[in-house]
Amino acid sequence: MSKIVIKNQKDIDYMRVSCKLAAEVLDYISAFVKPGVSTNELDELCHDYIVNVQQAYPSPLNYVVDSNIPPYPKSICTSVNSEICHGIPNDKPLKNGDIVNIDITVYKNGYHGDTSRMFLVGDVSLPAKRLCQITYESMWVGIEQVKPGNYFGDIGHAIETYVTKFGYSVVHEFCGHGVGQVFHEEPQIVHYGKPKTGEIMRPGMIFTIEPMINQGRRHIKFQPNRWTAVTKDRSLSAQWEHSVLVTDTGYEVLTVSPNMPLKPKFIG
Numbered sequence: 001m002s003k004i005v006i007k008n009q010k011d012i013d014y015m016r017v018s019c020k021l022a023a024e025v026l027d028y029i030s031a032f033v034k035p036g037v038s039t040n041e042l043d044e045l046c047h048d049y050i051v052n053v054q055q056a057y058p059s060p061l062n063y064v065v066d067s068n069i070p071p072y073p074k075s076i077c078t079s080v081n082s083e084i085c086h087g088i089p090n091d092k093p094l095k096n097g098d099i100v101n102i103d104i105t106v107y108k109n110g111y112h113g114d115t116s117r118m119f120l121v122g123d124v125s126l127p128a129k130r131l132c133q134i135t136y137e138s139m140w141v142g143i144e145q146v147k148p149g150n151y152f153g154d155i156g157h158a159i160e161t162y163v164t165k166f167g168y169s170v171v172h173e174f175c176g177h178g179v180g181q182v183f184h185e186e187p188q189i190v191h192y193g194k195p196k197t198g199e200i201m202r203p204g205m206i207f208t209i210e211p212m213i214n215q216g217r218r219h220i221k222f223q224p225n226r227w228t229a230v231t232k233d234r235s236l237s238a239q240w241e242h243s244v245l246v247t248d249t250g251y252e253v254l255t256v257s258p259n260m261p262l263k264p265k266f267i268g
């Protein structure tokens, strides 16, 4: 039996609010992502914006996933270059040519909204830009599979098929997830796999699609802080994330904001 929550109209209305707030934090922080700024400074700016302007709570702060790992110590995740995800902000300045994922989750009215984008720091090499662009496109290729009656496996299959054409690989150890009154709830949505596998999508389900795509091989290792995953071969990694609602006819992206990047042209 499926344990996937079907959201009611009230849940959906609150999720629209939380998801929009998360996307608006990314709009807000984008002007500060420049060579010389530290990820701790970005963390503090986002924290203050979420708490003081949005009157919300940054879901990552003190988040516990596993009793063997210390609670997450910061309000946002900042994953630079070969960091795949859960990069912990620190005092090291970003430098010209870096790529950085900023992942924001905001908790408001009892609901979480979760979204992330890649940012280019100064002048970025063509291969690094291309990785960020193809990863963005792959997220949308996954989102396009969202409609009632489709399988969760269809999402992963579409993403994997798309990125492998470019010689990239899909990280297996982290996945998209249901999101709502719980930060990470069922189902787990892997970004690889076979069509027509897993559960069937139904109207009212809300989940994230957040492919992590490596320039080299897919394998990961953890940094000593136990949170941050990096590519084993030290190649670059990129990630984008939206929270998406299954509607009666298809999908609605909930993590929208005035300055969000446009849909790729080839997406309907």
Ligand code: MF3
Pocket: 059, 060, 061, 063, 072, 076, 077, 086, 103, 104, 105, 114, 208, 210, 227, 241
């Ligand atoms: N926002 C991340 C995700 O997309 C989860 C971060 S958990 C944290 O699921 F504790 F590392 F912040």
Ligand code: CO
Pocket: 114, 176, 177, 208, 210, 241
């Ligand atoms: Co997520």
Ligand code: CO
Pocket: 103, 104, 105, 114, 115, 116, 241
């Ligand atoms: Co996230």
